[in-house]
Each structure stands twice: as C-alpha cells, then as structure tokens.
Amino acid sequence: MANTGDRENSDCAGVRPSRRGVLLGGIAGLAAMATAGASVRTFGAEAGAATSRGAGEKVKNLIMLVPDGMSTGAVSLLDRHKRLTTGKPSFWHSLRGAKGTMHANHTTDAYESLVTDSAAASSAWSTGIKHKIKSLCVTPDGRQPSPIFMRAKAAGYKVGCVTTTTITHATPAGFYCNMIGRGSEAEIGQQLIERGVDVAVGGGAKFVDPAVEAAQTAGKANGLIVARTMMGLRAAMANPAPRVLGLMSSDQIPYVLERRAASTEQFNLAEAAILAANRLAAGGKFVLQVEAGRVDHAAHNNDAPALLAEMMEFDATLEALVGFTRATPGTLLVVVADHATANPGLTVYGPKGQAGMEKLAAAKHSFEWMIDKVNKENEKPMRGAALAQFAELHLGIRLGADAPGLLQSVHDARQVDPFGARSSLIAVLGSLCGNEFGVGFVSVNHTSDAVDLLAIGAGAESLPGMIDNTEVHEWFCGLLGLKPSIA
Numbered sequence: 001m002a003n004t005g006d007r008e009n010s011d012c013a014g015v016r017p018s019r020r021g022v023l024l025g026g027i028a029g030l031a032a033m034a035t036a037g038a039s040v041r042t043f044g045a046e047a048g049a050a051t052s053r054g055a056g057e058k059v060k061n062l063i064m065l066v067p068d069g070m071s072t073g074a075v076s077l078l079d080r081h082k083r084l085t086t087g088k089p090s091f092w093h094s095l096r097g098a099k100g101t102m103h104a105n106h107t108t109d110a111y112e113s114l115v116t117d118s119a120a121a122s123s124a125w126s127t128g129i130k131h132k133i134k135s136l137c138v139t140p141d142g143r144q145p146s147p148i149f150m151r152a153k154a155a156g157y158k159v160g161c162v163t164t165t166t167i168t169h170a171t172p173a174g175f176y177c178n179m180i181g182r183g184s185e186a187e188i189g190q191q192l193i194e195r196g197v198d199v200a201v202g203g204g205a206k207f208v209d210p211a212v213e214a215a216q217t218a219g220k221a222n223g224l225i226v227a228r229t230m231m232g233l234r235a236a237m238a239n240p241a242p243r244v245l246g247l248m249s250s251d252q253i254p255y256v257l258e259r260r261a262a263s264t265e266q267f268n269l270a271e272a273a274i275l276a277a278n279r280l281a282a283g284g285k286f287v288l289q290v291e292a293g294r295v296d297h298a299a300h301n302n303d304a305p306a307l308l309a310e311m312m313e314f315d316a317t318l319e320a321l322v323g324f325t326r327a328t329p330g331t332l333l334v335v336v337a338d339h340a341t342a343n344p345g346l347t348v349y350g351p352k353g354q355a356g357m358e359k360l361a362a363a364k365h366s367f368e369w370m371i372d373k374v375n376k377e378n379e380k381p382m383r384g385a386a387l388a389q390f391a392e393l394h395l396g397i398r399l400g401a402d403a404p405g406l407l408q409s410v411h412d413a414r415q416v417d418p419f420g421a422r423s424s425l426i427a428v429l430g431s432l433c434g435n436e437f438g439v440g441f442v443s444v445n446h447t448s449d450a451v452d453l454l455a456i457g458a459g460a461e462s463l464p465g466m467i468d469n470t471e472v473h474e475w476f477c478g479l480l481g482l483k484p485s486i487a
C-alpha cells in the first residue's frame with residue numbers, strides 16, 4: 001500500500017511527520033499562514049450573506065456537520081436537484097461563495113487502506129491518529145487514545161451527537177468510544193451511557209436500550225431522560241435533567257423518502273440539530289457532531305432518488321446550523337464528509353440528462369424499501385420481474401424489456417457487470433435506473449477521493465487550504481485548548 005512506509009517511520013502511529021511538523025508549530029502557525037494568505041482561500045465577497053464576524057474570535061463552541069459519504073459529485077447533483085425542485089441554488093453552493101466561508105481540500109485515507117471507512121475516519125478526527133478501518137479509537141498497535149468528547153468533557157465542554165444512523169454507528173461512536181470493531185453496537189451503546197455524553201439523538205434503540213435499563217436498575221442513570229418521538233424530544237430538550245437521549249428508531253432512522261410517505265410526524269434532522277445546539281449552548285461551551293448519515297447508505301445503494309432526498313435534508317440542516325452559528329458568538333461550524341461514496345454524477349448529454357433529473361425528482365421510495373417489499377412478498381423465480389415492476393411503479397420510470405432478466409440473473413448469482421464492485425443486485429438496479437435518471441455510480445463502495453471542507457464562524461480563518469483528517473483533530477485541539485489523545 002502506498003504511504004505505509006511513511007507511517008511505519010512515523011514518531012506517532014499513523015501521523016505523517018511532514019504534515020505533523022507543520023501542525024506541531026501550533027494553531028498560531030496556521031493563523032499566521034492565514035494572515036499571510038498562504039494556502040488559504042476566501043471565496044467571492046459578493047455572493048451570499050454570511051458575515052466574517054468570526055475572524056479573530058475565540059472558539060467557544062464547535063459544531064461539526066458530517067454528510068457521511070458525500071462526494072463532490074453528490075454536491076453537484078444536490079445543486080442541480082434543488083434548482084430544479086425549488087428554483088433556488090443549494091445552500092451549500094451559496095455558502096461556498098459567501099464572504100467569511102473558508103474552504104479546504106480534505107484527504108481521508110486510513111492507516112492501511114487508501115479507501116477509508118467511517119470508523120477509521122471518525123477516529124482520525126477524534127484522536128489525530130490514523131486507524132485501521134473498522135477500528136474506533138483503538139490504534140493499529142492496540143492503544144486506546146482518549147476520544148475527543150472525553151477530553152472536551154474533562155475541559156468543561158458539554159458534548160453531543162445527532163445522527164440519522166444508529167447513535168452507535170461509526171461516525172458518532174468515534175467521538176465517544178474505544179472499540180476494536182465498529183460492529184459491536186450494543187457494547188458501544190454501553191459506553192455511550194457510561195461515558196456521560198450530554199445529548200445523543202439518533203436511531204439504534206435496540207442497541208442502547210439494554211444499557212439504559214442496566215444503568216437505571218443500578219441507579220447510575222445520572223438524570224438521563226429518553227425521548228422516542230419529535231414531540232418527546234422537544235420536551236426532553238427543555239427539561240432541566242442533565243442528559244438527553246433521543247432514540248428515534250429501533251435501527252437506522254428511515255430514509256427521507258420513507259419518512260415523507262409516513263402519516264405520523266417523523267424525525268427531522270435540522271430541528272433535532274438545533275434543539276441539541278440550543279440545549280448544549282445553555283450549559284456553557286460545547287462540542288456537537290451532527291451527521292446526515294444516510295447520504296452514505298443511499299450512495300452505497302446507487303439509489304439516486306434516495307441520495308438526493310438525504311442531500312436535501314443535509315442542506316436544510318446546514319442552513320439551520322449556519323443560522324445558529326451566525327447568531328451565537330464564539331461558534332465554529334465545520335462541514336465535511338468523512339469520505340466519498342460511489343461518486344455519483346449526471347452523465348447523459350443534452351435534454352435527456354435534464355429530463356432524467358426531472359424524473360428523479362418524482363421518485364417515491366428508496367431501493368431498500370422496494371427490495372425489502374419484494375423479498376417479503378415474492379418467492380423465486382419471480383423476484384427479477386417483481387423488482388422491475390416495483391421499481392417502475394414506485395420510481396415512475398420504464399426500465400426496459402431486459403430489466404427483469406438482468407435482475408433475475410444477479411439474483412441467481414450470475415455476474416452481470418464485468419466490474420466486480422458493480423455486480424450486486426442493487427448496483428444493477430442502479431444502472432438500469434441510470435438509463436432513465438442519467439445518473440451513474442462508479443461502484444457500491446467508498447472511494448479514495450478528497451472531499452470539500454467548509455468552515456464558518458469563530459476560528460475559521462485559521463483553516464489551511466489542504467488538510468488531512470488527522471490534522472482536523474489537531475486544528476480542533478488548538479482552537480478548543482484540548483490535550484492530545486495520548487499523553
């Protein structure tokens with residue numbers, strides 16, 4: 001693997017000496033770089049309405065918004081989709097061009113893999129150390145560095161996380177737990193409760209409930225209150241009890257497309273993020289991670305309609321958090337994906353491409369929902385035809401005469417696409433839909449692409465123009481006055 005030798009010779013597991021040398025110069029060094037204009041860019045003073053009030057301000061609160069798996073291609077699709085459906089540009093695009101918004105190119109590779117996963121990525125942000133994929137704050141040599149939430153708590157910050165995945169999923173978990181395997185979600189749930197995260201909202205009740213019950217039985221719940229609906233969450237956030245846990249779904253929170261189709265009030269990421277930020281701010285200084293986690297899942301599934309719906313939710317959450325940041329002195333908002341996933345792109349020329357985006361906007365359900373329905377309601381050998389029929393019904397498109405046969409071939413374990421990483425049922429369904437939507441995906445996996453990082457508010461001016469995920473941690477520690485993860 002490229003870079004491995006570099007890491008083996010490093011003085012601190014996984015941190016590249018050349019970049020670390022720069023960062024050990026401290027945040028003052030980064031600020032000096034910003035002042036000198038070296039490697040720092042500020043975009044279009046005329047566009048957007050953000051202010052540069054944050055320049056020189058001391059950082060009191062940090063909010064990190066993570067659109068998990070959001071590639072630069074997904075960002076472009078979001079803007080096309082939003083202009084088409086609302087007549088306005090995406091908030092992300094308007095923010096990118098606004099005065100006071102800092103922009104960096106963010107690299108994401110893991111310790112042993114150029115393509116990272118969310119566990120290694122979150123652990124790098126949390127500890128400043130490169131991790132192996134699937135590891136949560138357990139280093140390649142077996143050490144357990146203190147996650148950023150634990151050090152922030154020790155320094156007097158309130159800490160919280162809000163996500164559309166399970167609250168024990170890799171991206172939030174990397175900020176509060178030490179676990180060798182990200183799949184141990186029940187054990188991660190135990191650490192969530194035991195380590196006193198002040199606010200935690202997401203799915204995953206089935207993983208966390210046993211730990212809550214055990215804590216309550218042992219009299220160690222320490223004022224924890226649990227909400228399970230948006231109405232309950234609003235009430236819990238206004239309650240003076242010291243800790244709030246929002247368990248909004250047994251497993252992952254359903255995709256936006258499914259939430260939209262439900263008749264009852266459903267989870268709303270933007271509102272939950274603002275509720276959490278307001279509550280944490282009332283307790284003094286804070287660190288909050290907010291994750292639009294199912295952007296990644298939809299991209300894995302090559303599901304363009306579900307992806308765009310999740311991206312729209314991310315964009316609304318971004319707008320809400322920028323409003324909070326502008327209204328709350330001392331707040332730094334950092335927006336960055338942990339990695340890119342499947343690199344979607346509109347790739348059909350002319351009016352057909354435009355028409356594809358219009359068809360995409362009319363889709364009603366996610367691929368996951370359709371496949372689940374087909375699996376429950378049909379037996380072999382009907383699945384290929386049934387899935388094609390379902391897709392046409394719920395996506396509002398025609399898949400073509402060869403679609404049932406192709407889908408059935410994959411179902412019968414025959415390789416339809418010569419590229420192995422695109423040979424699954426979901427990828428072939430994505431390709432068939434791509435003929436109509438005009439959107440193609442490179443695989444069903446993450447990619448090694450760098451991603452965009454935006455920062456606004458207090459301390460944003462010290463962001464360098466290129467930054468690795470480990471360096472994000474050192475940047476945060478400098479701004480927040482936190483100790484290193486390993487003393």
Ligand SMILES: [Zn+2]
Pocket residue numbers: 069118296297300341446
């Ligand atoms: Zn993923």
